[in-house]
Each structure stands twice: as C-alpha cells, then as structure tokens.
Amino acid sequence: MAAKQHLYLVDGSAYIFRAYHRLPPLTDPEGTPVGAVYGYTTMLWKLADDLDKADGPTHLAVILDKGSTSFRNDIYPEYKANRPPPPEDLVPQFPLIRDATRAFSLPCIEEAGLEADDLIASYAREAQRQGWDVTIVSSDKDLMQLVGTAGEGGGRVDMLDTMKSARIGPAEVEEKFGVVPELVGDVLALMGDSVDNVPGIYGIGPKTASKLIAEHGSLTAALDAAPDMKKSKLKERMLEGREMAELSRVLVQLKEDCDLPQPLDDFKLDGVPPEPLAAFLEKHGFSSLLRRLEAGSGSPSRKTDLDPAKQSAGNTAAEHAASRQPLPEMPAVDRSAYECVQTMERLEHWVDRARAARLVAVDTETSALDAMAADLTGISLALGPNDACYIPLRHGGSDMFAEKPDQVDFAQALAALKPLLESDAVLKIGQNIKYDINILARNGIAVAPIDDTMIISFALDAGRSLDGIGGGHGMDELSERHLGHTTLTFKEVCGIGKKQIPFGEVPLDKATEYAAEDADVTWRLHAHLKPRLASEGGTKIYERVDRPLIPVVAQMERHGIKVDRARLAKLSEEFAVETSRLEKEIHTVAGIQFTVGSPKQLGDILFDKLGYKGGRKGKSGQYSTDQAILERLSGEGAEIADKVLEWRQLTKLKSTYTDALQQAINPETGRVHTSYSLVGAQTGRLSSTDPNLQNIPIRTEIGRQIREAFVADAGNVLLAADYSQIELRLAAHMADVDPLREAFAAGEDIHSRTATEMFGEVTRDTRARAKTINFAILYGISRWGLAGRLKVEPDEAQAMIDTYFQRFPGIQRYIHETLESVRARGYSETLFGRKTWFPRISSKNQNERTGSERAAINAPIQGTSADIIKRAMVRMVPALQEAGLDDVRMLLQVHDELVFELPEGDVAAAKPVIERVMAEAAQPSVSLSVPLGIDIGTGVSWGAAH
Template sequence: MADKQHLYLVDGSAYIFRAYHRLPPLTNPAGTPVGAVYGYTTMLWKLADDLDKADGPTHLAVILDKGSTSFRNVLYDQYKANRPPPPEDLVPQFPLIRDATRAFSLPCIEEDDLEADDLIASYAREATRRGWDVTIVSSDKDLMQLVGRCSEPHDGIEGGCIDMLDTMKNQRIDIPEVVEKFGVPPELVGDVLALMGDSVDNIPGIYGIGPKTASKLIQDHGSLAAALDAAPEMKAGKLRERLIEGRAMAELSRTLVQLKEDCELPIPLDDMKLEGVPPEPLAAFLSEHGFTSLLKRLDGGKGSPERPTQLNPAKAQTAGAPAAPEGNRQPVPEMPPVDRSAYECVTSLERLVHWIERAFAARIVAIDTETSSLDAMKAELAGISLALGPNDACYIPLGHGGSDMFAERPVQVERQAAYDALRPLLESDAVLKIGQNIKYDISILSRCAKIDVAPIDDTMIISFALDAGRSLDGIGGGHGMDELSTRHLGHTTLTFKDICGTGKKAIPFGEVPLDKATQYAAEDADVTWRLWKHLKPRLATERGTQVYERVDRPLIPVVAQMERHGIKVDRQQLARLSEEFATEIARIEREVWDCCGIEFTIGSPKQLGDVLFDKLGYKGGRKGKSGQYSTDQAILETLAGQGAEVATKVLEWRQLSKLKSTYTDALQAAINPDTGRVHTSYSLVGAQTGRLSSTDPNLQNIPIRTEIGRQIREAFVAEEGNVLLAADYSQIELRLAAHMANVPQLKEAFSAGEDIHSRTASEMFGTVDRDTRARAKTVNFAILYGISRWGLGGRLGIEADEAQAIIDTYFQRFPGIQQYIHTTLESVREKGYSETLFGRKTWFPRINSKNPNERSGSERAAINAPIQGTSADIIKRAMARMMPALQEAELGHVRMLLQVHDELVFELPEGDVDAARPVIERVMAEAAQPAVILDVPLGIDIGTGRSWGAAH
C-alpha cells in the first residue's frame, strides 16, 4: 500500500446519463431495460482498470444523488425546476446501477436531502484533514470550487490536496485548468457562478451577465460581495443597473452554489479501502442481467471491457415482434405546427451560453451546420443551429456578411469564442447530439473548430435502418430531410433554393440576411429533433435496434474520419494515363469509322443507332418513344455476341472514354489543394442492401480485374516512407451463401481451404479444368443474383435451354441453395422485406406487382439482398472495431483510408506492416462475432505496396 492514502470519489450520477446516451435500449432476460446499467458497468470497470495501471487509489467510493430534491429547494423553490424528468426507460435502471456498484464491492453512498456534490465535498474535506490526497472523478463545474484545496498540516499530519479527473477527456483538472476555464482560482468559482447563473440547475444569477462579464467582475473586485458593493459607484449603464437590481438574486445564487462541507459521513473513510474485487458478486450480477460478454472477460481475467459487442438478445426484439404496419401509419408524437417566427438568432455570447446551458439540462440537442459548400473538406462554416424541442430552436451565425471586404457584417458571436463555448456541450458524453446526415456536420466541426462531436444519433441513418427501399404513401423512399419531413411530419421545409436563389442570381449562404437564414437553419434543427422523436422509438418496436446500434451508428465517425484522411494520388501518373487513353480512344474511333465506312459521333446514341441498324442493317434494333434506336450496353453486347466487330469496338471506346473522364481526368481535378489528397464522400444510405457508396469521386467502379483498372490503381500511392495495405474478404458472399443456405459441400470446401469454384466444377461437371472452373465461377455468382435462364445463357454463350439444364443440375447438387431461394422469396412476398443475419431490412414494395418485369426484378434483388447485406454489415462491423484494436496494439497511427466493396485500404509506415497485418486480419475475420457465428471461416487476402495497384 502507498505511504500516502489517496481517495477517489466518483460522481456516479454523471456516469449514469453518459451511459444512457452512449448505449442502445437493451433489456435483460427479465425484460427490464439495462442499456444504461451496461454502460455504467463498463465505465466503472474501465475506470478501475485504468486507475490500477496508473498510480491508483488506496480508497474509492461512488457517490450518487438519491432524489431530485435537496435542502436547496427549500431555499429556492425553482431550483432545478426546468430539468426534465428522467426518461421512462431509465427510471427502473437506477436501482440496478446501485446494484452494479455494490457488485464491484465498492461503497455506494447517497443521502436524503443532500446532493452528491455535497457528500463529495464533505468526504474530500475530511480526507484532506486526515492527510489524504483526493481525486474527484467528474467534470462538474460546481465541484471545481474544491480543486487545489489543501489542508494545513496539524498534529504532525501533512495535509492532503484535491484535484479532479475528467475521464471523458482523460484529463486531470488542477488549479491552472480551473483558472483557464473561469478566469479565477477555484475559491472564487462560486462567485463567478453566482453572477452568471446556471440554466442547468436553474440558478438565477443576474440576468444579462454571462461568463466573461462575471469572470472580469470577480477578477477586478476580488469577490462577489466587493463587486456588488462597488456597483453604485460604477459608470451608468446596463451593467450597473443589473448589479444593483440583481443583488438579492446573486446572493441567493451564491448560497445555492455553495457546497455543503459538513455533512455527516454515512460510511467511514476507512471502509472505502480498496482490497480487490471479489469475483463472485460481480459474476452473479453479470449473469443475472445477461451481460455475457463482460462475464467472459471476467472469467478470462482480462482488463476493462470495450463497448459491448453483444448482449443477451433483448426481449423486445424477439423474432415474433410484429413488423411495422404497411404504409408506416404510426402516429407522430403530438407536436405543435412548425412556427419559424419562434426561432432565435443568437448574436451574443451571453445568449449562446444560455442555449448551451439549456441543452445541458435537456441532455438531448439537435444540431445542424450551414456552410459555403457541400464539400466537407473545403467548406467554410457560416453558422450552427440548435434545437431543444418543437419550435425551440436557434441559429448562431458565425460567418455572415458580403464577400466584398468593405461589405457591412451583421453582429455575430466571435467565431473562436463560439467554438470555445460550444465545445464542452458538443463533446459531452452526457448530452446526445442528433443530426440529419450528421457525418457531414461532425466533419465540418472537426476541421473548422477542432470539436469532436459525440455521442451522436442520425435521423437519416435511423430512417434507412427502418425503411430502406420502402416507398410510403406515394412520397418515395428516400431519406433526405425534406422527404422525411413531408412523409412523417406532413411539413414542407424551406429549401436552399428558396433562401439562396438559383442560377446566376444565387448567393452563398453566408450572404443571406440573418432573419431568413435563421428561419431556414433553425428549421433544419427543429425538424431533425421532431423526426428523431418519431423515428427513434420505432427502432425498438420494429426490431431495428441491433443493426442501427451495432452496425450503422458506430460507423458514422469512422467514415467521417476516413473521408478527412483521404488518399494521395500521383498527378503525373494520372496525366500520363489520360494521354494514353486519349491516344487509344482516337485509334478505336478510327477503327469504328473504318468498320462503318463513315465518320460520325460515336458518343451520339442517335447517330450510332442510325449507323448500326439503318446503314449496316444489323437486326434487333428497337426504337423508343423519342423515335431513336436504343444503343445501351445490353444491345451492344448482344450484337458483339453475334459477331459484330463494330459493337465490340464501340464498347471498348465507351469504357476507355468513361475511365478517362471519370478517373484519370476527374481525379486530377479532385485533388484537394490544401492536403494534396483526394477525399471521396461515402454515403451510408446510398445502396438499399446497406453497402457504402462512394461519390465525388466515385472509387467503387474502378475495374477490378482489368489491366486498365490496375493502371488507375497504380496512381493511388502512399506518402514517402509509408505503404498501402489492402485487406480483402475472399469470396465472402459465397461463404455467406454456404452458411445461410446450409450447403454441406460448400461449407466443407471453405473449411478445408479448397478452391470453391473447382469444387463446384467437380460437383456439377465431374471434371475440373480451366473451362469448367470458369463456368462454375460464373454459375456460382449468377445464381446468387437470381439470374434467369436467358441471363445465364447470355453470360455463358449458350442457349437458354442448356442454361436451364445447368441451373437444374446446380440445384440438384446444392439443394440448400434452391431451398434458400424459395424460402427467401416466400418470406419477402409475405412480409414485404428481406433481412440480413444482423436484422437489416430491405423492403421490396413491388415484389407482388402484376407487372412481370417489376416483379422479376424485385425477386432477383430479394434473393441477393440478405447475402450482400450481411456482407456489408460484416465489413462495417470490422471498420468500427478496427481503430480501437489498432490503438490497443499501439498502432493508432495506422490510417484506414478507403472501403471499396469487400476491401479496406490502409496507410502505414513500412516498418509497421508485420505488426499491423495480424491485427487487421483478426478484426476482419472476427467481425461477425459474437452476434453471428458463421459455419465457415472468413478468408482475408492482404497485400502491401507503394501503390494501391501494387498492394493487390
């Protein structure tokens, strides 16, 4: 034991709300909500583990608020009156959180009529008097009054001192940190608080005096009493009037913020001695509530648990839970109509602090940013909006004013001051931040303000988890704010065009007058808050919680960070390729003209159709409503299959032209001048099955197996001294098909590490050679996409009857595949949606259409959606777990740059490849676990090189 005793006092109440907002609404085997209990347990475990590794405490206790009232309510009946009641599903968790504390064999202290802060202050005072050092585990500003307090030596005992530990920021708070925050030493913090008040606790303070003014008054006069006494002699003005008129309220406020340091101590200090955690009570508690992953860690003797990967399945999410009614007729929570006149334009720091304090009290705030561009890597921040409820929203302009340097700028909060004020709120674990496509907002705030927004919820992603592919009430199935507002709230939002105009008369948002800007921006936050109140409860009732909380939500900050990292491209290499492609395009163009005996514009569908079907007389031409022939890829491939050389050359010309314009030319233009890298934008709702999609530029469609595609990938390079590492799931969709369709032959082949296409060729054709393996490979993938006899015939170059015979043989050899297709289609026709192994729904509203083309298209997509969607879920889970795993291996400097279908691309120092490779491979291989245990292993192919092409 250390020579000097060190007491840690944990502000447990702050932990509870942080845990509640961090974790999903889980339930234990008895059906009781335990999401906050689980989070609290993991946080307490992590704290104990971290302290054990550091210079740990000799004594520790958790202090809680016992009730919602204290002696301060007698002094001021409005004290904490504006705090909302705790959420309904949190109330039954309070006693379980006390049980969790005791399961760690730690004292759990609470007293009637006292707040946790008072007990903490009293214990800290007594401990320092006895010569102990004290650390208060909290970031509560009221407790900062105690920091630096040291007892005088007495009776031969050296006095102890007090500091704080903010576990959210992993930061010690001592006197310099308090001075930096309040401008005064800890003993004067109460005086500052008394002047500025506190909206969270409804401490009145003096109206109109914000933190900066309060701090300066105390700095200048030395105390609250001196500042109030000096008011009559001050220069006439609003400040003087406010001090004189508000004196009584300031003095009352000083009493309310004063910590009570003479409470009776319910448990003696010596009873807080740490002597290890007996495993039996903790194991019993974890087992009772179904915390199986923590129980395994306890049994394994491991350290602090990470965020949970799986809990006992929530009773509210059993397979028998009813799906949402068709048409999504769930009632919207009762809310008043949108009233844009109710929004506030915040132009002073005092008003901004007021909104921030109210947001802390509400614990939930919707946020939105207004910028100069949709490119998160280039956009300038024009302003930020907040919403705390219906019509309870504001806009904080930060960058408004004309582009002309002589233009008059409206009064606004100084940008850096606003960032400093907003940072504690936007980074607080105790306040949930809601956004619509919040990935964009957190990227903007990270780049422009160095603010790391968390925890978060995203209404766009929630909508996608519930309604991907679903067309409702004739409105459509998109997930943009305007569409969601119309569909769910019956409200038509202002559009960007309404505010900024269109065409040559369009103006940047930063030049929009503040009254109009406020209506538009605050409405976005208001509507986002309303959508969240409507959509979030549906996750539990419609079994969407698991996929949202375990797959999609954790991915948002990961993808935002990948976008900010970007990837370096070699401009010279791209320029060389563009020149080569241009030369090759010109050569093919001449060959096409030679074949046709006429020069024409190959890129014109009308001219090409006239040449192919009128001049050259090829069969199969069909005209559309416009009166011109169709020359789409299917038509050209059909003609090429019939031996039309010109069609083959036109297809080559189109591919090269597209690659040149889309990649070798566009990538050069896409290089960010500030970073020298290309920053693609990933959409989490761009593909119905859950796959990420890439835009600006699109990196998903670079040909994979062609020489041209390899040359383009060669232009993606690592920085000097680094390499790129490409990790690719090998045949993941076939592996998932083997598991989901329960195909013994395929499962055996994958488990034995056999070549799956050779095994299929052996099963189907009785022999394995280059030709049969190629045909087997085509069949393996085609059947998973629900291909028809005609489609397979076209791919194999055979007649439809022969293709049908191959399909029949395939189903005979692998009956599980046929049963999977039958069962899947039957389920989708009945329910309207398919599901992945993780519960992701994809809706198919036309699956029962009387139109055969619509119906067959939906059927093909429905067959593949569970497999492709599960594949997407798995790589998403791998991405979300990757950086914590790398950081644990002391490889936090490794950067994840790209996700392309089943592949992840990293950049890292060349010397770290051997250390990083097994970590990356393990995370990807185990990504499905423990939520899903697959019957086949997930194979990972890893390569490295100076370029992306070389890494394959």
C-alpha cells in the same frame, strides 16, 4: 366573393388509373384492396398543396365516369370496344374512390350515359359564359379542344398536367397538334384513337393529320380537297376513309350542353371539415395522411383550398396495424418562434439550456457541399418543437468593405460551443451528422456522442415506400412523410442559377428561418423515429453497426488518399491516344466518319448502313445502342461493336477518373477525399461519391493502371485487405450447403468444386462456367439471363440451373424460402437483423415483380456481407490502437475491401491485427459455419497492393 372566379375541374377518372398503376397492391385493415384509393387520395391532397402555392381555385369539383358506356356507343357500337375490363382488384375500389372524394367534402360529379369529358366540357363552357376562368386538371388530348378564351365574359380555359407540373394553354396545344385548339377535334378525327377505338382514316398518323388540317383549315375542307390530290396512297385513303373520318369527328366531339347535375355555386370552396376525412383515413389505415391531418400541416394553408380546418396542435395518431409508433404530440412548425443568436450572452443561455436538456439537435450551415473544402457559416440548435435558434458566424458580403451584420465572434462562439458538442453527457442529434462532424472537426471540435435521424430512418425503412410516399431518407422527404410538414428549400432562400447567393449573404431573418427549421425538424424526427427502433426490431443493427460507423467513416473521409497527379496526367494522355486510334479503326470498319459518342449516329451506322439485325427504336425514333445491344452484336462477331465497347470504357475512365481525379485533389491536403453514403444502397453497402472510387474496374489491366495512381506518402505503404468470395461463403452458411461448406473449410477452389459437381471435370472452360453460375444463381438470374452470359441456348442454361439445384438443393430451398418470407412480411433480413423492404414484390407489373424477386434473393447475402465489413471497420481502430499501431490509418472501403496507409515498418505487426478483426467481425452476434478468408497485400500503390 373574389372579383374573378376560378373553377378547377379534376378529371378524376384519369387519376384513378394513374393511381392504380403507380402503387403496389395495398389492403386496408379489413382486407379490401385500397392501393388505387390511397394513390388517388394522395394525388388529390398533393394537388391541393400545389394549388395553394400557385393560383388556387375559388371553386372545384371532381368529375368521374359513371359507367363504361355512353351515347357514343349508340352511334358506333365498337367505340372503346378494345378496352379490357378493369383489373379485378380495382373494381371494389371504385366506390371507395367516390368516398374519398366526398371525405374531402368535394363535389363528386358523374352522370349515366355521359363521359367525364362531356361533363367537364359543359361545366367549362357554363363557367366561361359567366366570365369565370377554368382550369382542367388533366392531360387528356380530347380535352385540349376546350383550351382558349371564349364566352361573353372572356373566361379563359387552360389545363394542368400534374404529372409534369405543366400548364397547357393555346400555345402548348398548337405546339403539340400543329393547329389551334378549335381544330384539335379535326386532327383527332383523321388520325383516330386506338385506345378508344375511334377509327379515323387507316394509315394517317398524327403528323399527316396535323399537316392536312393546318393546310386546309378544317376536316371537311381536307376531305373535299382529296379528289384533286395527286395520285398517291394518301389520296386513296382519304377518299376511301371519308365516312369513317366524319363518324370519328362526331365521336371525338365533346358534348358541351349537358344538363348540369349540380349548379356551379355548389362547387365553392368554403373550408373542409376535418372529421369526415379523418374518419375515412382511419378506416382504411392511411396512417401517414392521418398524422398529417392531425398535425395540421402538409396540406394547403388557405381554407379556400382543400384544407381540412387546422388544429393548433396535433393530437397523437392511433397506432395502426403495423404497430408503428404514433407521432408524439407536437405543435405545428412556427418559423417565427426561432431566435437569431447575435450575442455571447444569448449563446451562453442556449448552451446552458442544452446542457440541462441532455439532448440537442445540431445542424451546420456552410459555404459549400464539400465538407473538406467548405467554410463554417453558422450553427443551429434545437431543444424541442419550435424551440430552436440560429447562430450566425460568418454572415455578410464577400467584399471586405461589405457591411457585416451583428454576430458572435467566430472564435468565441466555437469556444463556447466546444464543451457542449464534445460533452459525453449531451446527446447530439443530426440529419446526416457525418457532414457536420467533419465540418466541426476541421474547426477543432470532436462531436460526440451522436444520433442520426437519416441513419435511423435507413435502419427502419430501407427500400420502403411508406404508404406510397417515397422511400428516401433526406430531411425534406422525412419531414413530409412523418411530420406532414414541407420545409424551406435551399433554393427558396439562396436562389438558383446565376442569381444564387452564398448562404453567408442571406439576410439573417431568412437564414434563421431556414437553418433553425432544419434543427427543429431534426429534433422532431428523432422524437418520432428513435422509439420505433425498439418496437420494430431496428435497435440491434443501428446501435451495433450503423451508429458507431458514422465517426469511423467521417475520419476516413478526412484522411483521404494521395494520388499521383503526374501518373494520372500520363494515363489521360495515353487514353486519349488510344481512343483516337480506336475512333479511326471504327470509322474504317464503318466506311464513314461519324461521332462515335452519338447514340443516334452509331445506331444508324450499325443497323441501317451495316445492316446488323435486331435493332430496335425507342420513343425518340433512334436505335438503342446500350451495353446489352453492343455485347450481343459482339457475341455475333461484329468487330465494330468490340471496338465501340472498348472506346466507351476508355472515354468513361478518362473522364471519370484520370481527368476528374486531378481536379478532385484538395489543395490544402494534396489528397482526394471521397464522400461515403451510409444510406446509398438498399442492402446496407456503403456507396462512394465525389469522386466515386467504387466503380474502378477490378480485374482489368486498365483498372490496375488507375489504381497505380493511388499512392502512399513517403516512408509509408498501402495495405489492401479483401474478403475472399464472402458472398459465396455466406450463401454456403445461410443455405446450409454442405459441399460448399466443406470446400471452404478445406481451402479448396470453390469454382473448381462447383465445376466438378456440375460437369464432372475441371477444365478452364468448366471452371469459368461454374464461376459465372455460382454468382448468377445468387442474384436470381433467369434462364435467359444465364444464356446471355454463357452464350448458350436458354434450354441449355435452364439445364445448368436444374443441375445446380440438384447438386446444391440448399440453394433452391433458400431461394424459395426467402421469396415466401419477403412476400409474407414485405422485407428481407440479414443475419444481423437489417431489413430491406420490397414493396413491389407482388406488383402486377412483371418487370417490377421479377426485379424485386431477384433483389430479394440476394439482399440477405449482400446485406450480411455489408454488415460484416462495417462491424470490422468499427472494431478496427480500437484494435490497432490497442496494438500500439496508432499510425495505421484506414482510408478506403470498396465493396469487400479495406485500404490502409501505414509506415512500412508497421506492416508485419498490422497484418495479423487487420486479418483477425476482419475474420472475427461476425462474432459474437453470428457464428458462421464457414471461415471468412482474408487476402492481404501491400505496396507503394493501391495497384501494387493487390
């Protein structure tokens, strides 16, 4: 037994409700609700994992409420009377949560007539008397009364807030309440608690209560001092409320002398048998947790934690209800098995083995995140579980006199790796391999053929939160989710902040563990995810759209686009002058100078000084001044709101584009190289970062001026090819709307046609309204949302929606059928089979549910649009090459637009090729009943090409 015992008491009741509200409804194979059960189980598992990495317990127990009443109800019948009954689908989960606790072979303590807090207090004090330290896993303010050091043995009590990963000691309690922990109960008695229906004294809030107790030293002293206070509302309330305050003090007092249902020694952690936990997880369909258990990783490594005894090699998990592939049999990750390759002989050995294997996972280590600026530091390879190596290439200090470790000569290493990485006979697997392709391309290696575990995951699980565990596609998250393994992080290896070192200065033993693990985990993920494509219908979208797009986008990033630095600098100056002018005008309207960029100061001006109605304060106590608030005020005629909106747009464009783009110019190429993410948007759209070129305003004069700064090299022009109203065209096809299809086939203006159908005439106003309605309906807009956009009453907006559905019944049918399908299957699907998951489509939270419904209505349309332009991009380069147009380079993809740079003399030949490829991109997989219109323009700048 350890010299110092450390007891952890988990407030299980708090975990239950946190878990219930955290996850969407889930059911087990028998149809029993288990959302809260799953959330509770994962939270308990995570707690165990976190404790192992910090200060693990020697003893642990979970404390639960036995029922909804306690001895406090005998004292004050209205105690907790305001609490609603538990949700109907939570009630059957209570016994299952107890089963979950016992499945971990942990004590599950509860006692009729007592609250969990009383049992926690009694066990904490008993442990202190024996000299033990105690940590209460909770953030409950009532339990903060227990924090501190006491008892004959000097046992310490603190708290652990797992939501914030924060320890709560005496200093934190005093910061929160303004008093030491022993006086927290006195503060609570004065302020009361609306959740538990503890009355307190009406009108006394936390700050006043804290001040009174701090000044007088106790509740009794504060109440005794009330008669001598100056006449005030506070004095009256103190005198009138004394009885309620004293009653409240009894209610908030924790009972610290309960009979203990089980002795402390029963809480000792001596290892957890895996069988009960495995049986519980399998019974309720918690497959990802079962895989983690069977893989022997992802849970704490010490037996004294909540660690089910590990297996040296994981067995395959049983297939579950969703026909998901079981995890292939693999040993646990063993970083000590990796090799650091430091000689040509060993490198050639690995190259020969990789050629024979026909499949190798590859990862590069570099000096920076920017693929167009980073230097290659090393390469890792993996041929199977724990069969991985790291090849350092540029390790050693940056000082020319710094000692360099033994490593293969850079040029010789690349010469040996190049035939392997370019061989058609060997599949190269990467996680976000686009980055590695660009790094290696800059070093003369054209990596192909490829697979990408990040893109495979996206094709399978876009938007999905698997078994309640995150929905991202980064390697660390995929490793946790699918392999139950926690990877080394970059900051663990290189440090953070000022102490961070470049990867090239990491000692080779540590660098090998980190880099080779990346390749090893990538190989394992591929073995797990790739078979799922066939069984879950993801092969078509991955093989025909996403995978062939990777090298295309990588090449676009390497091409980059030229920007006119002088033009940007001039725009920055102009924007600065304009924002200064606007600031002066805003100050004139306000009648006072203030910081326009300060939301707090602006809110005070708008709602306190100028007296505009409808201001609302958030938790911080300041008024909201977001876009919606300012647009509402603008609609009501507030001149200052118009000017602030204009000021915000200008300052944002200045900082995001005209200033930032100058800094983003690559000194070697003289061009800007954005980075495209193939997994950045759930629906499949590409997203652009560093810099983001997709948020430049489309139809404004300012946006046009910024586009004017994107230019072609001398002798070249830019060509912009844009799908015209593609989402409306797809809606006409997918919803089978004859009037819209006819209008597109005849080349009519679709918004004018809608205006005719809706309002009986086409005017500037009716066309503008029709355009707003056309797009808004496809995003599942509500009557209130449409009313806000059109500046009409909600009833009038609803009448417009009703009329729209009467004129175009196919749209209403499409919306209804789409929502029914998503609720039944959990996902939407594009015409090409891309799935987007909506785990919160049936959420109990109305905002989550309605938000998911709106997204689900649009996802098949927007996703199909994204698939079409991706197919066009994949086909574009071969089509241009076949036409002898090798000098035409595709540079940008922005929403529904492709931007090319080409010699001016090639424009006439390139236009029909580009138009044909884009117009026929859906074929032959999908035959659309509407034509895809393409608008093409050219010019010396991107702005001129529009």
